[in-house]
Amino acid sequence: MSILVIAEHDNSSLKQATLNVVAAAKAIGGDIDVLVAGENVGAIAEAAAKAEGVNKVLVADNAAYGHFLAENLGELVAEVGKGYSHILTSAGTTGKDFMPRVAALLDVAQVSDIIRVESADTFVRPIYAGNAIATVKASDSIKVITVRPTGFDPVAAEGGSASVEQLDVVKDAGLSSFVGEEKAKSDRPDLASAGIVISGGRGMQNGENFKMLEQVADLMGAAMGASRAAVDAGFVPNDMQVGQTGKIVAPQLYVAIGISGAIQHLAGMSDSKVIVAINKDEEAPIFQVADYGLVADLFEAVPQFEEELKKVL
Amino acid sequence: MKVLVAVKRVIDYNVKVRVKPDNTGVDLANVKMAMNPFCEIAVEEAVRLKEKGVASEIVVVSIGPKACQEQIRTALALGADRGIHIETDEEVQSLEAAKLLKAVVEKEEPKLVILGKQSIDSDNNQTGQMLAALTGMGQGTFASEVVVDGEKVNVTREVDGGLMTVALNLPAVVTTDLRLNEPRYASLPNIMKAKKKPLDAMSPADLGVEIAPRLSTLKVEAPASRQAGIKVADVAELVDKLKNEAKVI
Numbered sequence: 001m002s003i004l005v006i007a008e009h010d011n012s013s014l015k016q017a018t019l020n021v022v023a024a025a026k027a028i029g030g031d032i033d034v035l036v037a038g039e040n041v042g043a044i045a046e047a048a049a050k051a052e053g054v055n056k057v058l059v060a061d062n063a064a065y066g067h068f069l070a071e072n073l074g075e076l077v078a079e080v081g082k083g084y085s086h087i088l089t090s091a092g093t094t095g096k097d098f099m100p101r102v103a104a105l106l107d108v109a110q111v112s113d114i115i116r117v118e119s120a121d122t123f124v125r126p127i128y129a130g131n132a133i134a135t136v137k138a139s140d141s142i143k144v145i146t147v148r149p150t151g152f153d154p155v156a157a158e159g160g161s162a163s164v165e166q167l168d169v170v171k172d173a174g175l176s177s178f179v180g181e182e183k184a185k186s187d188r189p190d191l192a193s194a195g196i197v198i199s200g201g202r203g204m205q206n207g208e209n210f211k212m213l214e215q216v217a218d219l220m221g222a223a224m225g226a227s228r229a230a231v232d233a234g235f236v237p238n239d240m241q242v243g244q245t246g247k248i249v250a251p252q253l254y255v256a257i258g259i260s261g262a263i264q265h266l267a268g269m270s271d272s273k274v275i276v277a278i279n280k281d282e283e284a285p286i287f288q289v290a291d292y293g294l295v296a297d298l299f300e301a302v303p304q305f306e307e308e309l310k311k312v313l
Numbered sequence: 314m315k316v317l318v319a320v321k322r323v324i325d326y327n328v329k330v331r332v333k334p335d336n337t338g339v340d341l342a343n344v345k346m347a348m349n350p351f352c353e354i355a356v357e358e359a360v361r362l363k364e365k366g367v368a369s370e371i372v373v374v375s376i377g378p379k380a381c382q383e384q385i386r387t388a389l390a391l392g393a394d395r396g397i398h399i400e401t402d403e404e405v406q407s408l409e410a411a412k413l414l415k416a417v418v419e420k421e422e423p424k425l426v427i428l429g430k431q432s433i434d435s436d437n438n439q440t441g442q443m444l445a446a447l448t449g450m451g452q453g454t455f456a457s458e459v460v461v462d463g464e465k466v467n468v469t470r471e472v473d474g475g476l477m478t479v480a481l482n483l484p485a486v487v488t489t490d491l492r493l494n495e496p497r498y499a500s501l502p503n504i505m506k507a508k509k510k511p512l513d514a515m516s517p518a519d520l521g522v523e524i525a526p527r528l529s530t531l532k533v534e535a536p537a538s539r540q541a542g543i544k545v546a547d548v549a550e551l552v553d554k555l556k557n558e559a560k561v562i
């Protein structure tokens with residue numbers, strides 16, 4: 001078996017999710033090659049070559065891949081991937097965008113968002129917002145798979161010494177072009193891989209009040225998240241949404257503040273190691289998954305939380 | 314310009330899903346079904362494009378059993394002009410759905426195809442991208458804004474780092490995210506009018522597509538449930554527990 005992992009990166013650094021995907025590839029077993037497609041990605045290819053268990057790094061360095069346009073990446077990966085038994089990438093928004101194109105171009109099914117490998121053709125994935133866990137068997141000769149990073153412990157980032165090979169395949173489908181982006185800038189850890197996440201919901205009432213949470217987050221070195229209701233109301237940007245249709249997180253500690261705990265929200269965080277909920281409604285469903293629940297008005301509890309943390313951190 | 318919208322019949326998002334005791338799937342008997350929420354957003358976007366004079370005709374298509382016609386009628390009540398039902402009682406996976414939709418695209422030649430980004434039952438998030446690849450179209454997935462501008466469409470997309478805008482040649486595929494719009498409700502007069510709107514039924518075979526699932530579900534289980542936790546009396550106890558019991562800070 002030979003497995004092609006498509007690296008997730010932003011042209012400046014390799015995303016940790018790639019290491020989780022390599023771990024999924026190791027669970028399948030076989031030679032693991034990593035494809036780094038992007039623009040000016042030399043350093044990323046070097047980082048990928050150091051990852052544990054990687055055999056070879058293939059590099060497609062071209063402006064056509066600079067913004068990860070799915071039309072171009074889809075053609076590239078379908079071409080490079082057709083000699084492999086498995087093609088894997090992380091189920092981030094980039095992977096979700098281009099990977100189904102790869103599957104369609106190869107005329108194979110895609111298995112989305114796997115959280116476990118049972119064997120080379122059988123995988124486990126949540127369905128119905130995590131209310132059910134399906135074991136599915138793929139019969140196609142090439143398995144196209146997106147991997148939920150929280151399902152797999154990452155391989156070591158250092159220690160490997162894969163060879164690096166430049167590809168000269170340029171696929172520019174000419175169907176789409178990049179216009180612009182609004183990247184939320186933050187010095188906090190990346191939400192998807194942070195050890196601690198603090199999320200606010202509709203109970204926060206407005207965007208201004210999220211500053212209270214930011215202070216606590218900075219004290220703890222936490223990433224910030226939110227419920228859909230908080231994003232829809234415009235309190236915080238979309239990339240903070242945790243849930244079925246947002247980001248999936250599984251930190252050591254997840255703190256939900258003013259979040260009721262709708263099933264769609266739980267789908268994104270219920271694999272966290274320890275869950276804390278602060279909510280003034282003692283009937284809120286979030287308390288059913290919380291290890292530590294505090295029934296309180298958040299506008300009193302959050303400043304107290306900050307004071308108490310200062311004492312111990 | 315003609316707009317094609319794909320709508321899927323799924324379990325209502327408010328229903329508490331239960332896994333069947335024999336682990337073959339989830340219990341759908343006597344469960345409330347509805348249009349996939351992302352498809353509602355897709356229909357709404359098409360209707361708004363029509364209200365702006367950008368779209369001239371909205372065709373809505375659904376694949377699945379006879380009962381899917383309910384969701385097509387809902388879309389017609391919301392403002393779609395005509396329905397296509399591709400009827401089958403077999404399980405249709407995303408690749409087949411994309412092939413069936415491709416056949417419809419070839420017949421109807423829409424300028425824009427709008428789908429939901431994700432079905433809330435399979436949670437696949439594949440069909441729109443597959444359709445785009447099969448038809449050689451560009452795609453704007455996870456859209457939070459769609460602006461048609463001559464022979465192009467600009468799509469703002471919700472991505473991990475924030476927002477990204479792409480320009481696509483038309484025809485193109487768009488898949489909807491939650492913030493694209495807030496779907497309206499159908500009014501009673503419109504529900505009545507929708508009953509008279511044309512709805513064509515056809516089979517996958519009529520479209521020359523064979524339903525041949527590539528994935529088989531071996532079993533479906535309930536997720537591991539979390540141990541019930543405790544309520545703490547105050548913030549001091551909370552911080553003490555986090556530090557000394559859970560040891561996560």
Ligand SMILES: Cc1cc2nc3c(=O)[nH]c(=O)nc-3n(C[C@H](O)[C@H](O)[C@H](O)COP(=O)(O)OP(=O)(O)OC[C@H]3O[C@@H](n4cnc5c(N)ncnc54)[C@H](O)[C@@H]3O)c2cc1C
Pocket residue numbers: 200201202203204226227228229230241242243244245246247257258259260261262263264265268278279280281284296297298299326350351433
């Ligand atoms: C297709 C679809 C996809 C979805 N995807 C997602 C998703 O990915 N992520 C997601 O989060 N949701 C998602 N949702 C939405 C989900 O169903 C809920 O509507 C949402 O999670 C509710 O957010 P909330 O808990 O912040 O708001 P609410 O449910 O309104 O809860 C607010 C909570 O704050 C508490 N509160 C209010 N004031 C205070 C105070 N002063 N002190 C303490 N507590 C207070 C209240 O008691 C309440 O429990 C999705 C829905 C659909 C239909």
Ligand SMILES: Nc1ncnc2c1ncn2[C@@H]1O[C@H](COP(=O)(O)O)[C@@H](O)[C@H]1O
Pocket residue numbers: 319320321322349351352355374375376377405407410427428429430431432433435436437438439440441
């Ligand atoms: N059976 C179906 N009938 C109509 N549209 C579908 C069907 N399956 C998927 N779709 C469309 O594809 C979108 C994404 O579905 P999926 O790839 O299954 O998550 C849905 O929101 C629909 O717009």
